[in-house]
Amino acid sequence: MNGVSEVFSTILLTSIFLALVFMLLPFSYYTIMGSVAKTEYEYVKHGFYSIATYFPMIATGGEYSIDFPSQYTSRGYIETGRIDIYLNSSSQPTLSFPCMALTQGASVGGAPRGLLYGVDTYIVNDSRMIPRIYEYRDGNGLMIMTLDTCRLLLDVNIVPTGNYSGYYYVLTYYNLTISFRGSGSLRIEPVRMYTVYSNIGGNLWNITIVVSDYILGKSFSYSVIDLVKMGFGKEYAGIPFSLTIVVEELVVEV
Known part of the structure; x- marks a missing residue:
């Protein structure tokens, strides 16, 4: 009888062990897959950071490429x-620029962090x-991560003209066009630059720039005074004599 009891106990313990294994297998699988997805997502995040960091080089004629797992x-x-x-x-609006963004999505845990890189102003x-x-x-x-360039870069050049100085304002918009090739890599490069507006010596007071941010659900408005403050740090420091808008x-x- 003792032998039968031992066999029965062994079978019972084995059955319980196997039941636990089969119960935990799905949990273990999803835990491992979730960890792999999180690792891949973080790798892509660092890739987005690299693109943002190298953006000045890219904008001046450079090229940047990186391999992305997917x-x-x-x-x-x-x-x-x-x-x-x-x-x-x-x-x-005389000019309108739709802002496109590259996105990366994943089913990962954790709370979204909002702004990861950049500033909360649009000029x-x-x-x-x-x-x-x-x-x-x-x-x-x-979890969605976006990389966009929905901003205007302001550059001010001061040109002395006799007893006066002319203030030449240039606004540049960087337009992203996303092209899918189905590869595991990403490459970004500038292809062309062109002027969409130029006004010299005209009435430049009546300019309003409205930026609509669909992610934040807000709109922001900028006037000539805002351009002057951005260019010189204070109001009325250098009223624009010329304005050029470049794309x-x-x-x-990808």
Whole structure:
């Protein structure tokens, strides 16, 4: 009887052990897969940081490429905002720039961190502040990370003219175009630059720039005074004698 009891006990313990193994297998699988997805997502995040860091080099004619894994994360693009420029007191925008963003999505845990790189203003005087990386959760619960360039770069040149100085303002918009090749790499490079507006010696007071940020759900308005403050640090320091608006096209191949 003792032998039978020992065999029965062994069978019972083995059955319990196997039941526990089969119960824990799905949990272990999803835990491991979640860890792999998180690692891949963080790797891509560092890749986005690298693009943002090297952006001044890219904008001046350079090229940047990086390999991205895509087994547990997915890349895409969305329209994250819009820049409308109103000239000569017009009721309709004279120039409109839709802002596209490269996106990376993954089913990972943790709280989104919001702004990861960049600034919360939309007219900047340093090309390092053009890129923005933002993290949020979408309506399906996926963690989404975006990389956009929905900003205007302001450059002011002072040209002495006799007893006066002329202030030449240049606004540059960097337009991202996303092109999908289905590869595991990403490459970004500028393809062309062109002027969309130029006014010398005209009435430059009636300029309004409205930036709509779809991610934040907010709009921001800028006037000539804001341009002057950005260019010189205070109001009325150098009223623009000339304004040129330039677009640089950047192609992102993924």
